[in-house]
Amino acid sequence: MSNTERTTSSSWANAIIQALELEGLDGRQLFSELQLDPLLLKDPDARIPQDQMTRLWQRAVVQSGNPAIGLNMARVIRPAHFNVVAFSLMSSSSLREGFMRIVRYQRIIGEAADIALQPLPDRYRLELAIHGDTLPAAAQSHDAVMAYAIAFCRWMTGQQLIPLEASFTYPQPADTSAYAALFGCPLLFGAPRYSLTFSRDVMEAPLATGNAALAQAHDRLAGEYLARFEHSRVTHQARQVLCRLLPQGEPKRLAVAGALRMSTRTLQRRLQEEGNSFQQLLDETRRELALQYLGQPQLTLLEVAYLLGFADPSNFFRAFKRWFGMPPGQYREQLKAGTAPKIDEVT
Structure with a gap:
C-alpha cells in the first residue's frame, strides 16, 4: 500500500451522487454525514478519499435496500464525469482506442481503479479492479463503473450495444433482473474478475465522432492535467484533510500528516517540493473557505469562524481583514448588495 491514500475525482463523485438521488436518496446529505464538505463536488480539482466513497456506497445500500444501486450509474451519463478524459475519449476513432485512453488516463478519474x-x-x-485503502472497495463501485461503461459506449455509438458477457466476482444475487435489463447479455457471477467482453467488430468499428487532430489536442490536455495532478498530489490531499478537520479546531501538522499516513517531516518535504508549506496551505484553505461560507446567509459570522477552525472569532476577523482588506461583515453586506468584488480582485 502507498503511503498516501487513494482518491476519486470530484467529477466521478458527482456522478455517484446523481445515481443515488435517482433512488430517492439525498446524496449530498449522505456526503455530509461522512464529514465530507459538499462544496468539494463543485471543485473540479477536488479529490475524495476512496474509503469515504466506499462508506458512501455502504450507507446508500442500507438506506435504499437496493444492493444493485450501482447500476443507476447507467442513467446519469455526462461527459463531464470523466473530467478532461471525456473529450479525448469522444474524439477517438473507435471504442477500442477510446478504452485505451481510459486505461492511460484512469488515474485522473480515480486512483483506486485498475x-x-x-x-x-x-x-x-475490459477488466476492472477497484482497490480500497483500509476498507475493501464496495461491490457497488464495480457495478457503477461497468454500468457507466456500457451506457457510455451506447451513447458514443448511438446504438444499443450488447456485450458478449458481463462478469462479477460476487455470488449471484437473488434478483438479477436489473443486471439482465441493463447489460442484455449472459451474466457470470462468482467469476475471477469484473469484466465486460465485446466482439472485435464492435470495438474496432469507426466512430462518427472520431477526429485524429482533436484526439491529439485532447491527449495533450489530459497529459498536462495528469502531470499537474501528480506534481501537486500531496497539496491536494492535504487541502482536503484540512477541510475535513477545520470544523474541529485548527488542525495540527501531526494530524494532517497522520491522515496522509506519513511523518510530519515527510509532509513538510513533499509540500516544499510542490512549492508550498503547511502554514501557507492552511492559510489559503481558510481564505478560500471563508468566501464560500460567507456566501451562505444561514451561517452567522461566529459559525463561519468556528468552521474555519478559529477558537477565538476575533482572530478570524483579523485574518479576514488581512486577506481581503475589509471585515467579513462588510464583505457579506457587499455580497448581499451585489457589489462585492470578484474573488480574484480581492487583495
Missing part, C-alpha cells in the same frame, strides 16, 4: 483492455482472438475484454 482498468485493463485485454485483446483476445475474436474479442476484447
Whole structure:
C-alpha cells in the first residue's frame, strides 16, 4: 500500500451522487454525514478519499435496500464525469482506442481503479479492479463503473450495444433482473474478475465522432492535467484533510500528516517540493473557505469562524481583514448588495 491514500475525482463523485438521488436518496446529505464538505463536488480539482466513497456506497445500500444501486450509474451519463478524459475519449476513432485512453488516463478519474483492455482472438475484454485503502472497495463501485461503461459506449455509438458477457466476482444475487435489463447479455457471477467482453467488430468499428487532430489536442490536455495532478498530489490531499478537520479546531501538522499516513517531516518535504508549506496551505484553505461560507446567509459570522477552525472569532476577523482588506461583515453586506468584488480582485 502507498503511503498516501487513494482518491476519486470530484467529477466521478458527482456522478455517484446523481445515481443515488435517482433512488430517492439525498446524496449530498449522505456526503455530509461522512464529514465530507459538499462544496468539494463543485471543485473540479477536488479529490475524495476512496474509503469515504466506499462508506458512501455502504450507507446508500442500507438506506435504499437496493444492493444493485450501482447500476443507476447507467442513467446519469455526462461527459463531464470523466473530467478532461471525456473529450479525448469522444474524439477517438473507435471504442477500442477510446478504452485505451481510459486505461492511460484512469488515474485522473480515480486512483483506486485498475482498468485493463485485454485483446483476445475474436474479442476484447475490459477488466476492472477497484482497490480500497483500509476498507475493501464496495461491490457497488464495480457495478457503477461497468454500468457507466456500457451506457457510455451506447451513447458514443448511438446504438444499443450488447456485450458478449458481463462478469462479477460476487455470488449471484437473488434478483438479477436489473443486471439482465441493463447489460442484455449472459451474466457470470462468482467469476475471477469484473469484466465486460465485446466482439472485435464492435470495438474496432469507426466512430462518427472520431477526429485524429482533436484526439491529439485532447491527449495533450489530459497529459498536462495528469502531470499537474501528480506534481501537486500531496497539496491536494492535504487541502482536503484540512477541510475535513477545520470544523474541529485548527488542525495540527501531526494530524494532517497522520491522515496522509506519513511523518510530519515527510509532509513538510513533499509540500516544499510542490512549492508550498503547511502554514501557507492552511492559510489559503481558510481564505478560500471563508468566501464560500460567507456566501451562505444561514451561517452567522461566529459559525463561519468556528468552521474555519478559529477558537477565538476575533482572530478570524483579523485574518479576514488581512486577506481581503475589509471585515467579513462588510464583505457579506457587499455580497448581499451585489457589489462585492470578484474573488480574484480581492487583495
